[in-house]
Amino acid sequence: MADQPTLVIDTYGGSAAPDAMVAAAAKQSLAGKARLLLVGDAAELQQRLARLSYDPMRLRIVGAPVAYPRQTGDGLAATAAAEVALPIALALLLDGEGDALITAAPPGVAWRLAGEILPPIVPGISPALASVVPTLPRTSGDDPFALLLDVSGVAGASAGQLIGFAAMGAAYAKVVSGVRRPQVALLSTGLSLDDGPPAVVAAHRALKQASEYQFVGNMRAVDIPRGYADVVVSGGYTGHAVRGLLEGLADLTIDAARYAWKSKITWRAGMRLLSPGVGMLKRVSEFKEYGGSPLLGLDKLVLVADPDSSEAALSNAIRLAGKCVRRGLRDEVARQLEVTRSQWQGEQA
């Protein structure tokens, strides 16, 4: 068990808290690939664990003095619990007891508290919340998802921040997706250098000098699912809106397929014939089950799962966090940022 990552898990976040997170953690403790520290009400957690299969050698509980929200979907109570529990979980990372944190707390709260408590990976760097998006097959690798960042909802990214996001996204694509030389694009209104707001234009000029990854220029939102890039860089507000739209479209597509399946027996028979193609729809729906949005740019990895995540999605989040730590994502992000910074400074000089 030596050399395994230690993952801190906040059990308060999510509409099914703490059951979905506890069930996911119990399952992953049996997989034996990471040590898990569950932060939560110890008595309640133990009560739930007793009904599950788990391995106490890989799953420990760190008590937190706050009760779980009694009503599902009580946003105010969820935020109040996160305000108490997340600092405890983040302190474990700060003290070196954990390598990464998985939370399903409201993303805005997680983003703010993590930014306040954890130091940046490189001084002066703004953190970015990244999200995977499904694409058509890309030439660079087998990963069915591209990375879109920043999706934090924070408006007004500067050119410097966009360049940092590109470096962090490229590091993630290299380490997690295994893409040797990731293709990075800037989300903009048009394909030419001058399209888009001033920060995007300035970032475009600087990114052309990137040597560690292949900058493929601007990309319109319509091209994201076409798989023209492994990493799509945008400001937090735009990225948030784009991700939301993609999620809505995915839900709509799946609902349509289910409607067809249930409505008529002839449609059902037709869909059986089309089953390999319908399998593609399944993949589209799975992007929400990917695991979580990595918050990049901080000294330790924070993985923010969707508050409506199922047990399967949270299980994936725990596995993803373990993979990120084992493959050295933190060090690669730091290296990539240093390289980018020295190139940027050299160009300005």
Place this chain on the structure above:
Amino acid sequence: MTESTSRAADIAEQKRSEDDTGRPEIVYRWDLDKTYVQTDFSSVRGLLRAATESAENKRVVPGMRALLTGLSRRHRARIIVVSGSPTQMRERIETMFRLHGVRCDKLVLKDFVGRVRKLRSVKAQVPYKLAAHLDTRAWLRAQDADADEICFGDDAEVDALIYCLYTDIVARRVDATRLRGLLDHVGAYDDEVTHILSSLAALPRQDPVRRVFIHLDTRSPPSRYAAYQGRVTATFNALQIALSLHQDGLAGDVVLREVAEALIRDFRVDAHGLAGSIEDATRRGLCSVATASQVAAEILPFSDAAQAGFDADFADRVVRRLRQSGACTPPQGPPEPLAYEQLFDAEHSFALTRKIARKAAARVPGLRDFLEADQR
């Protein structure tokens, strides 16, 4: 004197004190497969391996060798092993115990050849083990050793039910009429019923079983044993058993230390694994916070666990967390006879459900499951 020789002398002294014959006699009643030896009965390959592997190659459940060796070191402890393995394996099992330094006072194995015409009896565990437990209790009486018993089993079969039933019939909480009905319910043959009833009649009314440990080898949820009304102690590993025995005064510091060291040395368990086991044992009421804290602060940092990261600083953090999370108290009270028929049926359906679930988990969820789901 160097640090290592000083420590060796210290351990030798402690071992001597644990060998003290002044303590009351105690009987440790063990199952073998999945409790002490790692056996895979779920595949043909596993069965073949169990039947053919040599004594040297038998794989032991992590930490159990150190635990049983430590327990058998006491002169006034008797070790009885009742196993469903065939009698043909006697020599190999005895050799294994010898190699492990375990003193086995009585080894009972199943005579499959004698049961070849009774197909139900080949597979059935309840009549065979109940008879074996009663016979070995009679053997103990003949040895003038009417001692208390600690029983060890696992969650793969119905060990918990058998041990509780054994306890209740010896204590006459379950009378002969009800026992006969129960044995009919589990499919015992008439001669088995007769044998069990006559063995029981030869024993005086006693209440010898102090604790039943069930090792969660197949990772059953601990709540599976809630129906046993606190009479079964479910444990995930040997360290949790050692902690519970330590609290009851049956395992000294040396046994605990040896179990922890065996887990570290032979099974790559680290400080987090030890701490997790101790914390879990405390939360589930296997031992008190005081006992767990003493083990964490005063025993493990001065053993090989320190090299695995369980040093004084780590121990401080563990003790702090133990005090924060508190402990639960397992249900106490005079033992009542359990609803054995229902328990047997529940255990049977649990095993069946688990088998189906394992098969289902092996196949990839199909498109139909996906499309028919109302909510993702």
